[in-house]
Amino acid sequence: MSFEYHEPPSVSEAVALAARFGSEARFLAGGTDLIVQINRGKLAPRHVVSLHRVPGLDTIAVDGHVTLGALVTHRALERSPHFQGRYRGLVEGAQVVGGHQVRNVGTVGGNIVNASPAADVVPVLLALDAAVTCLGPEGERTLPLEEFLVGPGQTQRRPEELLTTVRFPLLGPNSATAFLKAGRRKAMEISVVCVAARMTLDAGLERCREARIALGAVAPTTLRARAAEHVLEGEVPRAELLRRAGALAARACQPISDVRASSQFRRLLVETLVPRVLARCLERIREEGR
Amino acid sequence: MAPELRVVGKPLPRVDAYGKVTGKTVYAADFTLPGMLFGKVLRGTEPHARIVRIDARRALTLPGVRAVISAADVADVRYGGALKDETVFAREKVRYVGQPVAAVAAATSEAAEAALAAIDVVYDPLPAVFDVEGALAPGAPLVHEAWETYSAIPILYREGNICNRARILAGDVERGLAEADRVFEHRFTTRMVHQGYTEPRAAVAAWDSAGQVTVWSNTQLPFEVQNTLAEILQLPPSRIRILVPGIGGGFGGKLRVGVEHFAALLARKTGRPVRVITTSEEELTAAYPRQGTIVELKTGVTRDGRLTGKQGRIFFDTGAFAGSGPGVASVATLILAGPYCIPNLHLEGYAVYTNKTNCGSFRAPSGPQANFAVESQMDIIADALGMDPLDLRLRNIVREGDEGPTGQLLTGVGLEECLRRAADAIGWNDRRPGPSRGKGIACGWWTTTGGSSGVYVKINPDGTVALNTGAAEIGTGALTGAAQVLAEQLSVELSDINLVSADTYSTPFDFGAQGSRTAFSVGNACRAAAADLRRQLFALASRQLGVEPDALELRERHVVAGGKRVSLADLSRLSQQSGGGLIAHGTFIAPPTPYDTKRVEAHVYPAFHSPSFHAHAVDLAVDPETGEVTLHRYVVAQDVGFALNPTYVEGQIEGGVAQGVGQALSEEIVYENGRVVNPNLTDYKMPTTLDLPRIESILVQHPSAVGPYGAKGVGEPPNIEPPAAVANAVAAAIGVRITSLPITAEKIVMALRKETP
């Protein structure tokens, strides 16, 4: 393993370096994916462009939107006072990433760009209708996260583009998010299945106005379970309906069998976890309403 | 009246604590020498194949590459334990994916890796056997077609792919099963698991101008490695010096030669020191893991729960070389009998070759696999008879003065106390405290391995004491225990003892850090040395104080007689002026444990020395929809004989349980067609702190007649019962029994849905 190491002091210089080296370069954020992949011989970039000295990418801003800088760490998400209420799902996703050491350095941007179908923060962001902004030599472009994710390890990002921010709309009243993960152990675990949900109820806290369900580790990318969302919207979310949503979500996914789990078991987990994660959203909304 | 104990039995800080918590201890993987090269091993990529060609010419032209060696460069010798079937490099054939084929030394580890990639090996694949059933099938390919020509200890029973079949035959099992009201037949399986030591196997070797080689290695058995290297290098053992710096865990995985031979051979070839360290991938594909097993049990029992006979077979998938297999298969039969009085036994342990990595010894070798089967079946029987599982055990367990399965007389038996206290602590009267929540219990017994120990003990002119032992401290605190024995016996403080250990040149022989024996054996050798020193001290003091030697005693670093006293420091100085200093050689070998030789066949380990007894109880919850298991409480009651240092005994129990819970719930080296599909620590799942509750230890003390202050071996036992205890608790929680390890969430869910994964 050998590469040239760069530490640009600004966003523009980072992008300039990426433009110069193209696909021979990789950005380095926390390094918790990149370095492992280099060590295992899966990647061999000639140039590593560290983002450690690039200022301004590690902020969490809440105005008309929530904007996360790409370098916001999982630890920062976990600890942010903004996310303890309606955005709780984000905290739940972030706080099960690896162990403490990994969360102290691993970033949201890395989680997204690495594009593992098992990424834990990505489904929550999908459920929040997040969009990502990339900056390249030609300027900025923003696209929905769902579109950004193409396949395992693959995104719409061009090699010379830096992911700068992730943005999602503020949640209105009667909304909540939640996240659940299944794995073989309780920490340092790649999700066998993870699910995230967002739900908004009507003013009477009766019917579901809007639902989002995102599934991890059951398809080539993190996946929205649209049929399951539709079955909820406009309806009273009774337990029976949540179970139906679970069944629909299980049908929507295309899990593989590997050393971590069989596809059949992954499907069963989706069927179980989706109603649970939805029920959690409902509990939260009702708690907030009280 | 026995004098009050000052040092032993006390929770004193260990002698190696300071260096370890401050990061100052030098581990083998830290060790460097000037001019050192980096060695790497090229490993076979086929489970079974003829090697058509090895071409290293391209590799040798790469920058920084200093040497490439393969079978052609080393003496054609086979080495091994009970059975000598191993070679340094594959010769003509590779027998598992991961078998060493060649090794390189280069200026950097990157250059060494590049060289590995540049060696061309052409294989001609052969039919392979991937599991025990395949290996035992009629007409199965032989892993070693020339097995009959290998040298082995004569008692082994070998046949084709079977590298030993050990037996216990007691009473008449046909009659025993016929007398039973019910006969239960079950089959259990377990998977290959790794010891999970933090520090990979590491060695640095350097040759001197006199043609002697020094190897710094994290081996548990420096003297065994010395002898193995002597065979491999074709040198007298005295030309080989093994030194053991700190060891980052071993658990049996560092007993046999690991990378020392590669380092020594590459260093000889290049004339430079060479370091070899394994990667995680090498650890999980080519180390000495615990064997996967198949266990079949047929047990007869009367209506009121008396065990009348047991027929059992355990098959160890020992991999491409015997490793510890023949011995482990033997030990297993004693575990299959269980800590129970069963008059009629027919128990067999098979070690079977397959085209997988060479398995070895892992903390209580065979214990967890066989105990999982035995103790799972005890619960099944109890349920079927409508008995409480604790009562069924209490009805059948061995007690003081009973006979072991091979006829040994059992003494110091604390099993009933262990069972009752573990059950009480876990709240056994409420076995199913909530929905999908259950408690399980399991018990067992284990040996304190024999083998001899020697120590030199010297009293320094400042009154401190040097303890020189050939044993290595692998992190258990065992040598602290031995040092406590010495300090007690010499009436000094633990902090007065300076430890010198594990250098085959200068330390006396020790059988090594294995088999729960270190504190026990080295402690006893210390006792012997202290007795000798006391004689020397009293002879000197008697002259000095004008008092008869038998009026003297040792107290607080002094020899004392009434109001007269002289310090050990003064006596040491006196001896240096007059008699060459105070030094003693203490030795110990555990006395043989008599057993009935007619009851065993091809058995390498027919009786348990100073056996320990233990019971584990666990309270857990299962999520019936996701299969997730959450341990709420875990209690161990272990008969340790006497706790030389309660803190480190508890430490052993906690660590052993953590490791055992790993095997119970999550760990497995998964092979598909002879290839490991999870050769990394992402997918080889050792438990984390979040997966474990606080482990509660109850130290039961029924002294051993032989051990120092009554101590028994404590290191291995806590690893034995967790799989069975967890399996029994899972069954109590959800009413479904999982008969294969690990008990994964997926198996639980699928079993609940009456499907198989």
Ligand SMILES: Cc1cc2nc3c(=O)[nH]c(=O)nc-3n(C[C@H](O)[C@H](O)[C@H](O)COP(=O)(O)OP(=O)(O)OC[C@H]3O[C@@H](n4cnc5c(N)ncnc54)[C@H](O)[C@@H]3O)c2cc1C
């Ligand atoms: C032990 C361990 C456990 C883990 N457990 C989990 C887990 O439980 N759940 C989980 O989801 N993940 C887990 N991971 C994976 C990893 O920690 C996360 O995906 C993390 O968010 C990656 O962030 P990073 O900053 O470390 O990324 P890096 O490794 O620095 O980068 C990852 C990839 O993204 C690119 N990149 C990073 N930032 C940018 C940017 N701003 N613009 C463009 N490209 C960029 C890099 O070039 C690289 O290709 C684990 C990793 C380890 C080592």
